[in-house]
Amino acid sequence: xNRIFPTDPFSAYRQFFHLPSNTIYLDGNSLGLxxxxxxxxxxxxxxxxxxxxxxxxxNQAGWMxxxxxxxxxxxxxxxxxxxxxxxxxxxxxxLFKCLGAAVQLRPQRRVILAETDNFSTDTYMAEGMAKLxxxxxxxxxxxxxxxxxxxxxxxxVAVALLTHVHYKTAAKFDMKQVTQDVxxxxxxxxxxxxxxxxAMPVQLAACQADFAVGCxxxxxxxxxxxxAFVYASPxxxxxxxxxxxxxxxxxxxxxxxxxxRPNTAILRFIAGTPHILSLSALHESLKIxxxxxxxxxxxxxxxxTDLFIQLLEQTCDGxxxxxxxxxxxxxxxxHVSVAFEHAYPVVQALIARGVIGDFRAPNIMRFGFAPLYxxxxxxxxxxxxxxxxLASHEYLAPQFQTRKxxx
Amino acid sequence: xNRIFPTDPFSAYRQFFHLPSNTIYLDGNSLGLxxxxxxxxxxxxxxxxxxxxxxxxxNQAGWMxxxxxxxxxxxxxxxxxxxxxxxxxxxxxxLFKCLGAAVQLRPQRRVILAETDNFSTDTYMAEGMAKLxxxxxxxxxxxxxxxxxxxxxxxxVAVALLTHVHYKTAAKFDMKQVTQDVxxxxxxxxxxxxxxxxAMPVQLAACQADFAVGCxxxxxxxxxxxxAFVYASPxxxxxxxxxxxxxxxxxxxxxxxxxxRPNTAILRFIAGTPHILSLSALHESLKIxxxxxxxxxxxxxxxxTDLFIQLLEQTCDGxxxxxxxxxxxxxxxxHVSVAFEHAYPVVQALIARGVIGDFRAPNIMRFGFAPLYxxxxxxxxxxxxxxxxLASHEYLAPQFQTRKxxx
Numbered sequence: 001x002n003r004i005f006p007t008d009p010f011s012a013y014r015q016f017f018h019l020p021s022n023t024i025y026l027d028g029n030s031l032g033l034x035x036x037x038x039x040x041x042x043x044x045x046x047x048x049x050x051x052x053x054x055x056x057x058x059n060q061a062g063w064m065x066x067x068x069x070x071x072x073x074x075x076x077x078x079x080x081x082x083x084x085x086x087x088x089x090x091x092x093x094x095l096f097k098c099l100g101a102a103v104q105l106r107p108q109r110r111v112i113l114a115e116t117d118n119f120s121t122d123t124y125m126a127e128g129m130a131k132l133x134x135x136x137x138x139x140x141x142x143x144x145x146x147x148x149x150x151x152x153x154x155x156x157v158a159v160a161l162l163t164h165v166h167y168k169t170a171a172k173f174d175m176k177q178v179t180q181d182v183x184x185x186x187x188x189x190x191x192x193x194x195x196x197x198x199a200m201p202v203q204l205a206a207c208q209a210d211f212a213v214g215c216x217x218x219x220x221x222x223x224x225x226x227x228a229f230v231y232a233s234p235x236x237x238x239x240x241x242x243x244x245x246x247x248x249x250x251x252x253x254x255x256x257x258x259x260x261r262p263n264t265a266i267l268r269f270i271a272g273t274p275h276i277l278s279l280s281a282l283h284e285s286l287k288i289x290x291x292x293x294x295x296x297x298x299x300x301x302x303x304x305t306d307l308f309i310q311l312l313e314q315t316c317d318g319x320x321x322x323x324x325x326x327x328x329x330x331x332x333x334x335h336v337s338v339a340f341e342h343a344y345p346v347v348q349a350l351i352a353r354g355v356i357g358d359f360r361a362p363n364i365m366r367f368g369f370a371p372l373y374x375x376x377x378x379x380x381x382x383x384x385x386x387x388x389x390l391a392s393h394e395y396l397a398p399q400f401q402t403r404k405x406x407x
Numbered sequence: 408x409n410r411i412f413p414t415d416p417f418s419a420y421r422q423f424f425h426l427p428s429n430t431i432y433l434d435g436n437s438l439g440l441x442x443x444x445x446x447x448x449x450x451x452x453x454x455x456x457x458x459x460x461x462x463x464x465x466n467q468a469g470w471m472x473x474x475x476x477x478x479x480x481x482x483x484x485x486x487x488x489x490x491x492x493x494x495x496x497x498x499x500x501x502l503f504k505c506l507g508a509a510v511q512l513r514p515q516r517r518v519i520l521a522e523t524d525n526f527s528t529d530t531y532m533a534e535g536m537a538k539l540x541x542x543x544x545x546x547x548x549x550x551x552x553x554x555x556x557x558x559x560x561x562x563x564v565a566v567a568l569l570t571h572v573h574y575k576t577a578a579k580f581d582m583k584q585v586t587q588d589v590x591x592x593x594x595x596x597x598x599x600x601x602x603x604x605x606a607m608p609v610q611l612a613a614c615q616a617d618f619a620v621g622c623x624x625x626x627x628x629x630x631x632x633x634x635a636f637v638y639a640s641p642x643x644x645x646x647x648x649x650x651x652x653x654x655x656x657x658x659x660x661x662x663x664x665x666x667x668r669p670n671t672a673i674l675r676f677i678a679g680t681p682h683i684l685s686l687s688a689l690h691e692s693l694k695i696x697x698x699x700x701x702x703x704x705x706x707x708x709x710x711x712t713d714l715f716i717q718l719l720e721q722t723c724d725g726x727x728x729x730x731x732x733x734x735x736x737x738x739x740x741x742h743v744s745v746a747f748e749h750a751y752p753v754v755q756a757l758i759a760r761g762v763i764g765d766f767r768a769p770n771i772m773r774f775g776f777a778p779l780y781x782x783x784x785x786x787x788x789x790x791x792x793x794x795x796x797l798a799s800h801e802y803l804a805p806q807f808q809t810r811k812x813x814x
Contacts (some may be wrong), residue, residue, distance in 0.1 A: 008659040018458040027462050034458035044683070050630055051441035054763065055434050063631055090679025092653030093500055100539055121654035121679060124667040128652035132507055135542070153428070168663075217680070223457055224470055225681035234605035245535035248497030256575075256768055258548065259525050260531040272497025272528060273624070276631035278682040304672050309409065336750055356461065361663055 001311065003235040005376035006303045009296050014373045016288050017221070022354045024378045024385075028370030029335045030358055031193060032221030032285075037079055040286040045277065066279045067248075067270050069171070073286040074229050075219070077294065078193060078212060079203035084234055084266050087282065088274050091194060091215050091228040095125040095161065097269050099206035101232065102159035102188040103133065109158035109187065113149070116141040119167040126161055145171065147331070149178055160187055165195035165333030170305075172333050174195070176207045184206065188236070194218060197229075199301055199334035199371060201294035210236045219334070219370055220289075222282035229332040230269045234256035237265040246271030265390050292372070301334040301371040304379055308336050308367065311383040319390045322366065335368040348400035349389045355382050412783035413710045418701050421780045423695050424628070429761045431785045431792075436602060436742045436775030437765055439628030439692075444485050450693040451685065461784040473686045474655075474677050481627070484644060484701065485600060485619060486610035491673050492638045494689065495681050498622050500651065501637040502532040502568065504676055505618035507650035508639065510540065516565035516594065520556070523548040525576040531600055533568055552578065554738075556585055567594055571609070572602035572740030575767050577732040579603070579711075579740050582615045590615065592724040594749035595643070601614040601625060604636075606708055606741035606778060608701035617643045626741070626777055627696075629689035637676045644672040653678030678701040710779040711786055715743050715774065718790040726797045731771065742775040752786070755807035756796045762789050 017033040019025060049061040058064045072082035075092045084335040089097075099112065106148060123139065142152055142162075149160065160182045165172045175191065179247045190211040196202055198219025204212050216222035232240075241262050247253045251261045251269045262268035265382040309323060322339040328331050340346060340363060347359040357367040367382065390393050424440040426432060432440060456468040467469045478491035496504075506519065521533045530546065537544040549559055549569075554743035556567065567589045572579045581600065591595045597618040603609055605626025611619050619638040623629035639647075648669050654660045656675045658668045679784060729746040731740050747753060747770060754766040764774040774789065796802050 020461070025461065031457075031462045033461070034453065039450060039458075041454045042453060043446060046441065046446045046630070046688070047425075047447060050438075051446075052427045054432065054440070055438045055765065056758075058752045089496065089500065090653065090682075092679030093496065093651060104539070117663075119654070120657065120660070120663045120665070123665055124652045124657065125652055127667050128650045129649075131648070131652075132511070132539070132650040191628070204538045206741065214717070215680075223453070223740075224464070224682075225680045225686070227682060228679075241535075241538070243535045243539040244500060244503055244529045245538075246497065246527070248532055250527065250531060253527070254523075254768060256527045258527070258530055260534050271634045272499030272635075273622075274684040275497075275634060275682045277688055279632070281453070281684055282724075351463075361661060403447055 003380060008300060008375060010372055011291070011302060011375070013288065019373070024355045024382050026357045026369065026374065026382060027354065027376070029218050029368030030047070031217055031224060034218060035221050035285045035288055037287070038165050038223065038281050038284050042277065042281055045280045063274070063276050066276065066283065067274050068267070070279055070283050070286065071229060073283070073289065074197070077197055077202065077289060078214070078231065079201065080205045080231055080315040084220070085229055085231045086266050086270055087229045087279065088270055091192070091213050092121045092125050093189070094213040095122060095192070096241035097127060097230060097244050098190045098213060098232070099126060099129045099159060099161065100262065102190065102211065103129070105188060106158035106238070109156050110136045111156045112137070112139045112355060113152055113157050113160040113187070114141055115162060116145040117168070118163050119194070122161055122163060127250050128130070129369045141359045147171070147173060150181050153187065154253050155186065157185060157187040159190060160189045161192065163192040163194065164313055166180050167195055168364055168366070169337050170195070170333040170335045172331050174330070175209070179209050181208045190263040191197065195333050200298040204231060205233070209233065216282050217236060220282070220297050221285045223278065225280045226278050227275055232266050232269060237268065242269055242357050243304065244271040246362060250271065296373050301369060304331050304334070304369040304371060304374055304376065305332060305334065305336050307369040307376060307379045308369065308383060311380065312338070315387045316390060317382060323383060334371060335366055338365045340365055342395055344354060344402035344403065345395040346389055350397040352400070353385050353389070410787060416700070417707060417709060418782070420695065421782065424780050426780070431762045432790050433762065433764045433774040433776065433781065433789060435777030435781065436625050438624055438631060439777060440780060442628050442692045442695055444694070445630065445691050445744060449684065449688055452687045461745060469682050470681070472500070473683065473690065474681050475674070477686055477690050477693065478636060479606070479666055480690070480696065484604055484609065484696060485621070485638065486608065487612045487638055487806050491641050492636055493673050493677055494623065494636045494686065495634050495677055498599070498620050498635040499528045499532050501620040501635050502597070504597070504637060504649035504651050505597045505620060505639070506533060506536045506566060506568065509597065509618065510536070510649040512595060512643070512647050513565035516563050517543045517545060518563045518565060519544070519546045520559055520564050520567040520594070521546050521548055522552045522569060524529060524575070525570050526601070527572060529568055542619070554578070554580060554656060557588050560594065561587060561589060562593065564592060564594040566597060568597045568599065570599040571603065574602055575771055575773065576744050577602070577742045579738050581737070582609070582616070586614045586616050602740050602742070605696070607705040612640070613639060616640065623689050627689070627702045629691070630685065633685050633689045634682055639673050639676060641672045642749040644675065649676055650726055653679040655679065676725055704778050708776060709736050709739070711776040711778060711783065712741065712743050712784045715737060715776065715790060718787065719745070721796045723791060723797060741778060742773055745772045746770050747800055751810065752802040752807035753796055756802040756804070757792055759807070760792050760794045760796070
């Protein structure tokens with residue numbers, strides 16, 4: 001098939017990643033590809049920094065400042081100053097820090113606004129916080145597919161915790177409008193950017209978001225379970241503290257004082273000793289992003305998902321697929337989700353053909369288009385495979401039916 | 408000097424570690440040496456498990472169960488069943504989980520008993536918890552060098568958080584007696600084992616400890632900032648929950664339910680996605696421990712510290728040094744701390760000679776004897792260097808005076 005694709009301004013980036021042979025990787029929204037430079041970098045960190053430098057590397061190899069340095073690498077991607085973001089712990093743990101910091105700024109308000117069908121760790125952490133606090137604290141849940149939050153806001157809401165791009169449907173909130181709405185009711189705003197960072201420009205500061213967290217092992221290619229980032233606006237951060245007040249968030253950790261004195265602004269969101277090996281891999285991966293034009297990246301992302309949707313509609317009509325991702329560019333992230341009765345075995349059959357997407361219960365096939373390395377040709381081939389799997393009914397084969405958990 | 412040393416039953420273990428040339432490493436209580444097998448293992452994890460296996464490695468490479476599998480490797484070292492301990496997050500974060508789990512089991516009691524001069528993250532996390540909870544929650548501080556906790560216990564104490572071996576002095580609590588005392592007043596017991604695990608046998612279950620946390624980058628050689636372990640007695644764990652209720656502590660994470668249902672016992676202490684690279688390094692390092700006889704290890708540890716103290720007294724008399732580590736075997740961990748007015752520059756001068764110890768403010772020189780790889784010859788040479796540094800006054804040289812932070 002001859003097809004004229006849009007120009008790909010990121011075609012040179014694909015070579016920075018290790019792409020397994022015979023693979024079309026549409027799961028970079030779950031675990032990003034391995035940047036080729038990471039393996040050598042980790043050898044150096046292990047053999048030289050740890051093996052030879054030993055404890056001196058906390059200073060001489062800059063381990064101690066790695067949470068800030070890696071944060072600074074992410075700053076431009078989410079529209080904040082380099083000094084206002086740090087990396088460490090998991091997204092879950094960072095959510096707890098932000099929730100704790102938020103509720104103590106609104107002590108008279110006892111409601112955490114969350115999403116019924118957000119990625120589960122977001123609702124679970126909100127629940128954990130409300131349960132620990134007791135005293136009438138509760139989580140209020142937005143119904144699924146609610147994008148106008150105003151009906152759920154009132155003077156009891158202390159903080160809203162929303163995910164910018166939905167993990168399942170890829171539906172996207174209007175960050176500026178929603179943040180404004182939340183502020184208008186006097187509440188604080190936490191954004192989870194796990195499915196937007198590295199897929200599109202994000203303007204946290206311009207939207208006046210109070211807090212944000214995000215995952216780094218998806219579009220940022222930090223490696224399995226790489227540490228998450230956390231942002232707090234400097235004004236807000238200075239007014240509050242966060243409850244996971246570990247020693248490295250202290251103003252003078254090596255003074256070993258008995259009482260906690262929070263460090264400046266976002267630095268007080270650092271808790272325990274950073275996971276240096278995982279953090280070093282992320283640090284190396286993020287070097288790829290230095291010159292990336294985020295507007296061009298978003299344009300390519302939309303072109304990829306547009307092409308996928310268009311081809312799906314052209315070639316897979318009549319199989320009972322339902323595209324659950326919004327068609328409007330303004331409301332869409334960088335993955336496309338398709339509901340289908342046999343979603344699980346179809347995803348397995350595609351994986352057997354080298355087309356890696358993922359399944360999300362109960363009936364979603366999720367295809368992620370990491371715009372830095374997915375090509376338009378990948379999209380064409382992926383849809384051709386999907387059409388073939390559907391037409392041939394090969395997904396009905398027994399080996400594709402057995403459920404295994406995948407992230 | 409000819410000297411007859413005690414037999415070293417662990418002499419064969421030294422070869423498993425990378426020891427930089429011309430180095431006597433007495434800081435394994437801060438950051439353990441690099442086990443030689445780790446670099447190759449991480450190459451495999453990065454290039455094969457991540458690079459090729461990609462998301463399938465969550466199942467096929469066992470990433471999903473790594474918190475449990477690494478926990479099981481540590482179980483024998485702390486005297487618990489393999490199924491009762493998991494690894495993930497930092498010591499600080501795990502302390503918060505245990506504190507949260509403890510206070511909700513004693514809702515009428517509002518005091519957390521802590522140590523004034525414990526390693527600072529322990530007191531800071533207790534403070535963070537009390538501040539978040541409000542409502543009269545407070546931290547009660549044991550005075551320095553208090554080993555009989557009974558005068559500080561009463562019916563207001565919900566939980567005691569103590570570190571088994573003191574990070575600065577190496578003074579050791581009587582775990583069985585103190586746990587009994589804490590239980591007798593109706594409170595719960597959290598032990599921080601950061602400075603004991605891998606240096607001596609620990610019997611958490613036999614002492615009926617309720618919770619424990621510990622660092623893995625010291626005597627367990629997991630690498631800089633490697634994830635920490637957390638233990639809860641299975642009976643206690645089933646009765647409570649922990650507030651950092653992330654998705655991987657849920658009974659069915661991939662069901663993506665809206666509400667949190669805690670998994671069985673200690674598995675509910677897992678929070679977010681595990682840091683696989685850091686965890687994999689630790690997993691490899693812990694293989695060294697499979698056959699280690701912990702009683703013999705403790706015997707060697709005491710012989711090393713005995714020898715160090717004895718030589719120090721013989722050769723460094725008159726310089727104004729004060730050994731602050733208890734002489735009694737029952738009360739001592741595996742490091743020896745020496746107070747000295749010029750502690751900082753002496754430690755720097757020793758480091759310049761290849762004898763790596765560390766400084767702890769305001770005036771402590773700390774020498775750690777990781778019994779798996781420190782030799783008796785190391786002890787002799789270290790004391791000879793120390794004596795020489797003191798006698799020659801070389802520590803007064805300007806290059807040794809400038810303060811840098813070290814962990």
